[in-house]
Amino acid sequence: MKIRFKRVPISPPPGEIGTTPRHNKNRWRWSKYCAFFLLAMFVIAILFDRICPLPLPDANGQGGAIVLARDGTPLRAFADASGIWRYPVTPEQVSPLYLETLLNYEDRWFYQHPGINPLALLRAFGQMLLHQHIVSGGSTLTMQVARIIDPHSRSFGGKLWQVARALQLEAHLSKREILTLYLNYAPYGGAIQGVQAASYAYLGKPANRLSHAEAALLTVLPQSPSRWRPDRDAARAQTARDKVLQRMGDLQIWSKAQVDDARIEAVSARRLTPPLKAALLAERLYEAAPGQRNIATTIDNEMQSAMEARVAAYLTHLPDRTSAAMLIVDNSNLDTLVYVGSGAFADEARLGHVDMVRAWRSPGSTLKPFLYGLALDDGLIDSESLLLDAPQSFGDYRPGNFSATFNGPIGAAEALRLSLNVPAVDLLDRVGPARFVARLGNAGLNIKLPAGAEPNLSIILGGGAVRLEDLVGAYAALNRNGIAAHPRLRPQDPLIERNVLSEGAAWIVRAMLEANPRPGYAPGTFDLTTRPRVAWKTGTSYGFRDAWALGTTRRYTIGVWIGRPDGTPLPGQYGAVTALPLLFQAIDSLPRNTAALLPDVPPASVSSADICWPLGLVFDAAAPELCHRKFTAWVLNGVIPPTLPEREANIWSSGFISFRADAKTGLRLSADCHHAQEKITQIARWPALAYPWLSRAQRQQASLPALASDCAADALDGSNSLRIEGVTPNAAIARAPGSDKPAMLSLRAIGANTRVIWLINGRLEGETLGNKAFEHVFPTPGAQTITAMTASGLYTQIEIQVLR
Structure with missing residues (x-):
């Protein structure tokens, strides 16, 4: 019998299962x-990473930039090198509602997955097998970014490539960096990329101020930007938006009430136009910082819009090809609130691409307030010092006034307000042109001179070039205790301050200019309780090429320039009639506060005093005969300077004269002549060039009494006289019988051997040398005053009547 053995598996000892x-x-x-x-x-x-590196763009944008107002509103956008409009943002700069919608609608597991969501991919693959076409892509936000930065076909191979790129992105970037790429590069239709550009384009607001409905709209648009663009089909866009709202409600991210309210909000079609405000400022800052993507400015968006519209409307009433510039700054910190560089940026006829805020142009008379301020600081004048607006020569330079008329003796404040040229040139000659230019340049108001030229007297009448932005910074000193500063264009710009005048001089100059009434108003005829006090000055360059108006209130300083950028003249257009109305339109439209309406208390260095003409000294009650005209003046540091000395030695010297006279007859006694009863008499003499403009009583009050017959002549007597030959005093003249030509006279000044200046009714009409003939036509009937005067102060004056 054969015995069979059955093979029984031997179980391994405990702990060693499966270790055969x-x-x-x-x-x-x-x-x-x-x-x-x-x-x-x-x-x-x-x-793969080495052979196929990620084609990463700049996470904050590439090439393009956006220039923003102080409240974040876009002023102007610059496309990148490919013509794409993209305004870079970070997740912190986007509305939390948008981020909440984006992550819950597009990728709920964004912060958990490694770039791909296997469950979503399997679901998408199963749907594709079931329906024989792509139902959903199963893409994560990372995968969408991968497709944006490296576009591929929508085939199976393309999807594998997208997966590989998504994993590569997760390996190299943080979740925040990937999200930032999506925010800036997601497609929104046409040349618009990124949520910020889309928000501005479709909604007209930045992406940090979105409502629930707007956040939902911007979330869904990248899925099909061509079909759902609200500017093309608002109804379709609203349907897509409502789908997102429904999802947010189903997920219980937003409450039913929030979703229902959002549904009510309509999607409106907007015309896609890039922002274009403060265009030349934006271009200036963009060129200065080419690598910067978000450029913040100090511009007030609403104020800028209003002033651009105002300037454009104003130019419609001016000649063709006229442009304009306007700059408004806040006096407290020199923030530029309005920057209008040209009348119309896109207008080729007006050369709208030329920035006239920083163009070098002749300043006309706009520098005069600083000259008067320096004269105050130097102790040369007070606010009512006697100045002479009469024909004068300064070497070979013979300035005249814009109106070609002269006013004779005039106070400093009135001379500044009337912008008289001769008194200003006289003051500059005493202050010194080189010193004046250096002082202004040190304060930031640079004066550009022709090549090889040195500072000269013509500077005060526009014989140089300045920039509007420098003028505005200097004028602000009148409301900043004499401290000028350069206008700040960006919040990070430093405040560069320099003294141009002392606090007291700045206050006095401002008071002098504030007393100038608005055009069309007499002093005190408009309500200062509703309108701010304005210290204003105009200027016109030679040949009507530049019209200026500068004004400063307690809160703002405003500068206006009008002209043609190519320098061609605008006859008849000058500061007071062309630029000044626009200045006051701007001022009256600015926000106001109570402080701007009330008078300002003078600083400790400024006081008031009663002064007298012609001496310029303080009124002395003990000698009232020396005070021909009394004024209340603002004086600096208690200094009351006498009337400026005359330039040429002549017999009619101004100032205080004391002499002996006969007590009974009042006749003057010479040095070696004595009478039994004598008295000391004193008179105040006017500057010689002032006499043609004085009244008969004022001349008599300032005249020396006749010399006693028994006294020899002295140096106080005039050694020569002047008379007009060619017509008799009080004569009546008329045109020749049967002629249509107006009456004409040929006149000579007898007794002169130097230059003779001829004035008709105070208006300069010509010059002759010695007794050469002066011919003049009298087209207007009526009384005419003819004056002949020399530089030494000799003068003669007659009146005639011109008949019709």
Whole structure:
């Protein structure tokens, strides 16, 4: 009998299950396979990363930039090199509502997955097999970014490439960096990329101020930007938006009330136009910082819009090709609130691309307030010092006034307000042109002179070039205690301050200019309780090429320039009639505060005093005969300067004269002549050039009494006289019988051997040398005053009547 043995498997000891040699061999084999596979995948990933590096753009944008107002509103956008409009943002600069919608609608597991969501991919693959077409892509936000930065076909191979790029992105970037790329590069239709550009384009607001409905709209648009653009089909866009709102409600991210309210909000079609405000400022800052993507400015958006519209409307009433510039700054910190560089940026006829805020132009008379301020600081004048607006020569330079008329003796404040040229040139000659230019340049108001030219007297009448922004910074000093500063264009710009005048001089000059009434108003005829006090000055350059108006209130300083950028003249257009109305339109439209309406208390260095003409000294009640005209003047540091000395030695010297006279007859006694009863008499004499403009009583009051008959002549007597020949005093003249030509006279000044200046009714009409003839036509009937005067002060004057 054969015995069979049954093979019974022997169970391994506890703890050694599956550790038979065969099992160990299989396990080891699979471990090697897995390790090899993982190593191979790692090597492949490394090689893929090296061979196919990520084509990463700048996470904050590339090439383009946006210039923003102080409240974040876009002023102007610059497309990148490819013409794409993209305004870079970070997740912190986007509305939390948008981020909440985006992550819950597009990728709920964004912060958990490694770049791909396997469950979503399997679901998408199953739907594709079931429906034989792609139902959903299963893409994560990371995968969408991968497709944006490296576009591919919508095939199976393309999807694999997208997966590889998504894993590569996760390996190199943080979740925040990936999200930032999506925010800035997601497609929103046409040349618009990124949520910020889309928000401005479709909604007209930055992406940090979105409502629930707007957040939902901007979330869904990248899925089909061409079909759902609200500017093309608002109804379709609203349907897509409502789908997102429904999802947010189903997920209970937003309450039913929030979703229902959001549905009510309509999607409106907007015309896609890039913002274009403060265009030349934006271009200036963009060129100065080419690598900067978000450029913040100090511009007030609403104020800028209003002033651009105002300037454009104002120019419609001016000649063709006229442009304009306007700059408004806040006096407290010199923030530029309005920057209008040209009348119309896109207008080729007006050369709208030329920034006239920083163009060098002749300033006309706009520098005069600083000259008067320096004269105050130098102790040369007070606010009512006697100045002479009469024909004068300064070497070969013979300035005249814009109106060609002269006013004779005039106070400093009135001379500044009337912008008279001769008194200003006289003051500059005493202050010194080189010193004046250096003082202004040190304060930031640079004066550009022609090549090789040195500072001269013509500077005060526009014989140089300045920039509007420098003028505005200097005029602000009148409301900043004499401290000028350069206008700040960006919040980070430093405030560069320099003294141009002392606090007291700045206050006096401002008071002098504030007393100037608005055009069309007499002093005190408009309500100062509703309109701010304005210290204003105009200027016109030679040949009507530049019209200026500068004004400063307690809160703002405003500068206006009008002209043609190519420098061609605008006859008849000058500061007071062309630029000044626009200045006051701007001032009256600015926000106001109570402080701007009330008079300002003078600083401790400023006081008031009663002064007298012609001496310019303080009124002395003990000698009232020396005070021909009394004024209340603002004086600086208690200094009351006498009337400026005359330039030429002549017999009619001004000032105080004391002499002996006969007590009974009042006749003057010469040095070696004595009478029994004598008295000391004193008179105040006017400057010689002032006499043609004085009344008969004023001349008599300032005249020396006749010399006693028994006294020899002295140096106080005039040694020569002047008379007009060619017509008799009080004569009546008329045109020749049967002639249509007006009456004409040929006149000579007898007694002169130097230059003779001829004035008709105070208006300069010509010059002659010695007794050469002066011919003049009298087209207007009526009384005419003819004056002949020399530089030494000799003068003669007659009146005639011109008949019709």
